[in-house]
Amino acid sequence: MVVLNRIYTRTGDDGTTALGTGKRLKKYDHRIESYGTVDEANAAIGMARIHLAGEPADLDAMLFRIQNDMFDLGADLCVPDHGEKLPYEPLRITDVQVVRLETEIDSMNQTLSPLRSFVLPGGSAGAAALHVARTITRRAERLMVQLADQPDEPVNPAAIKYANRLSDFLFVASRYVNARGTGDVLWVPGKNR
Secondary structure, three states: OOOOOOOOOOHHHHOEEEOOOOOEEEOOOHHHHHHHHHHHHHHHHHHHHHHHOOOOHHHHHHHHHHHHHHHHHHHHHHOOOOOOOOOOOOOOOOHHHHHHHHHHHHHHHOOOOOOOOOEEOOOOHHHHHHHHHHHHHHHHHHHHHHHHOOOOOOOOHHHHHHHHHHHHHHHHHHHHHHOOOOOOEEOOOOOOO
């Protein structure tokens, strides 16, 4: 259980922060950048939910579950698996969470017409906010992959899959929202030449 009685600790005043293992890293470390960007994506999803005002309700429920998963993802990244014995079981993203995203993507996508062009971020305010969350999620994914490519920096493969699938989910969700209102804004190649 998490208990936060005091928000400031002053321990980060030296430019470091603690992992879930207790190890301290510089705040610009790739691991910190990765889960910090996951947190940023989560905040963007929260803003999208406000723009959507709970409609459609099925999507709001999905986004709420995803926001919880995003904390799981941050926790996963915060405790790298170096094989050491910890006094607790680290939280890890699982393939079940990835499959749930895929199922929800397929469900929303069944209601949409096929794309014949790339989509410009826009349409409704809610859809545009989902696109912002999507691009932040893509950045988090790139940072996670970069982290995983570094020596002795383990990243759970399911976590990378989750981030990849989440950006797909957010794209389809933006279309799902726009299909109930203004419709997608399509890219017209060379339109302004």
